[in-house]
Amino acid sequence: MALRTIRIQGDRVLEKVSRPVEKMTPKLEQLIDDMFDTMYEGMGVGLAAPQVGILKRIVVIDVGEEPIVLINPKILETDGEQTGDEGCLSLPGKAGTVTRPNYVKVEAQDENLDTFVLEGTELLARAICHECDHLDGILYTSHVQGELHDTNYEEEEEEE
Numbered sequence: 061m062a063l064r065t066i067r068i069q070g071d072r073v074l075e076k077v078s079r080p081v082e083k084m085t086p087k088l089e090q091l092i093d094d095m096f097d098t099m100y101e102g103m104g105v106g107l108a109a110p111q112v113g114i115l116k117r118i119v120v121i122d123v124g125e126e127p128i129v130l131i132n133p134k135i136l137e138t139d140g141e142q143t144g145d146e147g148c149l150s151l152p153g154k155a156g157t158v159t160r161p162n163y164v165k166v167e168a169q170d171e172n173l174d175t176f177v178l179e180g181t182e183l184l185a186r187a188i189c190h191e192c193d194h195l196d197g198i199l200y201t202s203h204v205q206g207e208l209h210d211t212n213y214e215e216e217e218e219e220e
């Protein structure tokens with residue numbers, strides 16, 4: 061298990077556009093493994109390569125069903141709307157209200173660079189949108205309605 065350092069908001073790498081993956085290499089396979097380890101360690105449901113400082117169009121997601129790797133993802137279709145709290149491993153301890161599509165159809169490549177199509181609803185649709193945004197240098201804060209809040213606010217209140 062190898063953990064990578066998660067880049068935190070303010071790091072310019074998070075604002076850059078990532079480059080497509082053209083060839084799978086052992087280095088990129090290791091990166092994907094490390095991204096899963098880093099995501100699970102951070103209790104996240106998704107992580108994009110720029111969040112660990114690599115400007116490649118690679119995303120890992122696990123909303124509790126199965127681990128998903130999306131390489132060079134392209135959102136083909138969206139439908140509906142969901143509004144809820146969203147957080148990001150690059151903004152630890154924070155969350156904000158974001159409206160996203162409730163359904164997303166995405167085309168991507170797997171670790172063999174074979175193309176596939178994935179459909180997701182609810183949390184998976186939200187995660188796909190959030191992670192694909194990272195590949196274009198966009199953080200969820202640019203979609204937030206109102207203010208960000210602390211995710212451990214209630215716990216702190218109880219201790220008082």
Ligand code: ZN
Pocket residue numbers: 147148149150190194
């Ligand atoms: Zn994020």
